[in-house]
Amino acid sequence: MGNKILVFVEQRDGQIKKSSFEAAKTASNIAQKNGSDVEAVLFGGSVSNIEKLGSYGVKKVYFYKNAELDLYAPKSYTELIAKQISDSGADVVLFANTSMGKDLAPRVAAKIDAGIAMDAIAVEFEGSELIISRPVYAGKAILDVKITSPVKIITLRPNVFAAGEPSGSNAEVVTIEAGSVNNSVKVTEIKKSAEKLDVAEADIIVSGGRGMKGPEHFHLVEELASILGAATGSSRAAVDAGWRPHSEQVGQTGKTVSPTLYVALGISGAIQHLAGMRSSKYIVAINKDKDAPIFQIADYGITGDIFEIVPALIEEIKKVK
Amino acid sequence: MKIAVCVSHVPDTAAKINIDANGKTIDPAGVTYVVNPYDEFAIEEALKTKESLGGETVAISLGGDANKETLRKALAMGVDSAVLLKDENYRDSLSVAKALAEEIKAQNAELVFFGKQSVDFDNSIVGQMTAELLNYNCISVVVAFKIENGKITAEREIEGGKEILETSLPAIITAQKGLNEPRYASLKGIMAAKKKVIEEKPAAACTNHVEVLKMKKPASKQAGKILGSDATAVPELVRLLKEEAKVI
Numbered sequence: 001m002g003n004k005i006l007v008f009v010e011q012r013d014g015q016i017k018k019s020s021f022e023a024a025k026t027a028s029n030i031a032q033k034n035g036s037d038v039e040a041v042l043f044g045g046s047v048s049n050i051e052k053l054g055s056y057g058v059k060k061v062y063f064y065k066n067a068e069l070d071l072y073a074p075k076s077y078t079e080l081i082a083k084q085i086s087d088s089g090a091d092v093v094l095f096a097n098t099s100m101g102k103d104l105a106p107r108v109a110a111k112i113d114a115g116i117a118m119d120a121i122a123v124e125f126e127g128s129e130l131i132i133s134r135p136v137y138a139g140k141a142i143l144d145v146k147i148t149s150p151v152k153i154i155t156l157r158p159n160v161f162a163a164g165e166p167s168g169s170n171a172e173v174v175t176i177e178a179g180s181v182n183n184s185v186k187v188t189e190i191k192k193s194a195e196k197l198d199v200a201e202a203d204i205i206v207s208g209g210r211g212m213k214g215p216e217h218f219h220l221v222e223e224l225a226s227i228l229g230a231a232t233g234s235s236r237a238a239v240d241a242g243w244r245p246h247s248e249q250v251g252q253t254g255k256t257v258s259p260t261l262y263v264a265l266g267i268s269g270a271i272q273h274l275a276g277m278r279s280s281k282y283i284v285a286i287n288k289d290k291d292a293p294i295f296q297i298a299d300y301g302i303t304g305d306i307f308e309i310v311p312a313l314i315e316e317i318k319k320v321k
Numbered sequence: 322m323k324i325a326v327c328v329s330h331v332p333d334t335a336a337k338i339n340i341d342a343n344g345k346t347i348d349p350a351g352v353t354y355v356v357n358p359y360d361e362f363a364i365e366e367a368l369k370t371k372e373s374l375g376g377e378t379v380a381i382s383l384g385g386d387a388n389k390e391t392l393r394k395a396l397a398m399g400v401d402s403a404v405l406l407k408d409e410n411y412r413d414s415l416s417v418a419k420a421l422a423e424e425i426k427a428q429n430a431e432l433v434f435f436g437k438q439s440v441d442f443d444n445s446i447v448g449q450m451t452a453e454l455l456n457y458n459c460i461s462v463v464v465a466f467k468i469e470n471g472k473i474t475a476e477r478e479i480e481g482g483k484e485i486l487e488t489s490l491p492a493i494i495t496a497q498k499g500l501n502e503p504r505y506a507s508l509k510g511i512m513a514a515k516k517k518v519i520e521e522k523p524a525a526a527c528t529n530h531v532e533v534l535k536m537k538k539p540a541s542k543q544a545g546k547i548l549g550s551d552a553t554a555v556p557e558l559v560r561l562l563k564e565e566a567k568v569i
Contacts, residue, residue, distance in 0.1 A: 106446030110453035115530025
């Protein structure tokens with residue numbers, strides 16, 4: 001192994017994303033085992049608290065400064081990361097498996113002819129070899145792979161790798177004026193959705209399924225989510241019926257999620273849904289059908305009427321909060 | 322304009338997945354294979370674009386003979402021609418992208434649609450890689466697409482919203498659910514597809530950079546406690562969430 005791990009750090013609105021701290025910490029965990037140094041690269045006009053990456057183990061941050069890079073600029077981001085990999089002499093490059101990471105990492109891999117493993121849930125050494133575990137078939141199976149090219153690119157599933165408590169000194173920040181931006185693919189606008197939290201990033205998710213019996217009852221899902229500080233999710237049945245937007249679908253043709261708590265309301269647990277949420281730390285299921293497959297993976301279940309239980313649950317949580 | 326659509330042949334999402342005795346792949350016994358669900362949106366968008374701008378559509382798939390079934394489905398939906406890049410062996414995503422890029426170049430396709438990911442290996446990267454190799458513009462995870470006078474406007478799904486992007490041809494677009502409503506193949510389409518010849522050629526040889534060591538089942542999750550069958554179970558649930566799971 002060489003001696004540099006490079007972390008791509010993602011910012012939105014000038015704030016570094018939590019998943020990037022997770023990537024930094026993971027890089028530093030790998031680095032401790034093989035004696036690497038951790039460096040980071042990020043883009044934008046002005047980003048808060050860049051030096052704080054040091055408390056997650058990053059030694060040096062290359063900050064390519066240009067306000068035109070505030071929004072995702074795929075072509076320039078790709079070119080600059082490829083350049084930084086070469087300048088740093090990095091042999092492992094980590095991204096968070098976010099929308100941006102998923103779009104960007106493969107472009108970089110193709111540009112520098114490197115092997116890539118997406119959506120890793122574990123990165124471990126076996127001897128001097130880095131073994132990456134990643135879910136396939138939406139989590140119905142796990143694949144262990146190794147990358148054989150000189151540079152190895154890995155994206156990490158958010159919420160799986162702990163960022164831990166920050167400690168230690170600040171990182172050295174090297175600011176580089178980032179020349180002209182290639183705008184052949186240009187983000188012109190970001191439309192934020194009404195929901196505050198996205199299922200893919202949330203620590204708690206409250207999902208509704210066919211058992212909600214219609215879009216007019218999803219206020220129960222929303223109220224419970226709001227009191228728990230959770231994102232709202234849906235089963236495919238609820239999305240296909242047109243009750244809920246696809247952006248909140250959990251499962252094999254929606255999003256694969258790993259929150260701390262997943263609450264399934266009126267969801268029976270089709271195999272493609274279970275695949276997408278089974279790695280949640282705690283699962284609560286409320287469903288009338290006691291034979292529903294969701295109960296086979298739920299930590300806590302109530303086999304009853306959601307329209308009676310959910311309002312009672314909301315009241316009870318209000319009491320203890 | 323030549324419009325290509327790249328399709329893959331994958332296990333149905335309702336399929337139970339068992340690991341093969343080789344410990345590296347799934348056991349195909351009893352598994353139904355279908356057109357990758359996201360590729361149906363890609364096919365539909367290719368057809369719609371041809372209907373509004375004219376031109377010609379071609380479906381490309383890399384894999385074994387079984388993939389012909391998926392190509393046949395694309396033809397039945399209305400795609401003009403189909404090419405199978407034959408390779409029965411494992412390929413990593415970059416090596417798939419390299420073979421597809423060669424064929425796209427040979428076809429001289431200026432606009433290419435992919436599904437945003439195949440629901441087997443779930444990498445969601447082949448479209449972006451192919452674009453990089455060809456130096457095409459690329460927008461991934463697209464839920465709205467418009468092309469006017471060569472100018473492309475697309476909406477791409479991101480966490481908590483959408484990015485609106487602009488680009489130009491040549492371009493690769495990867496389709497997300499919500500982009501359109503894929504059409505059903507008509508009887509006429511199915512009959513016509515049967516008569517069409519699927520062009521077969523060996524996929525370009527490439528070196529893999531990612532080696533599969535083993536495939537395993539996820540850690541099984543134990544069924545937990547059933548706390549009751551009505552609202553009287555709620556206080557206990559809240560207690561467990563607070564004290565055991567520590568999420569409240």
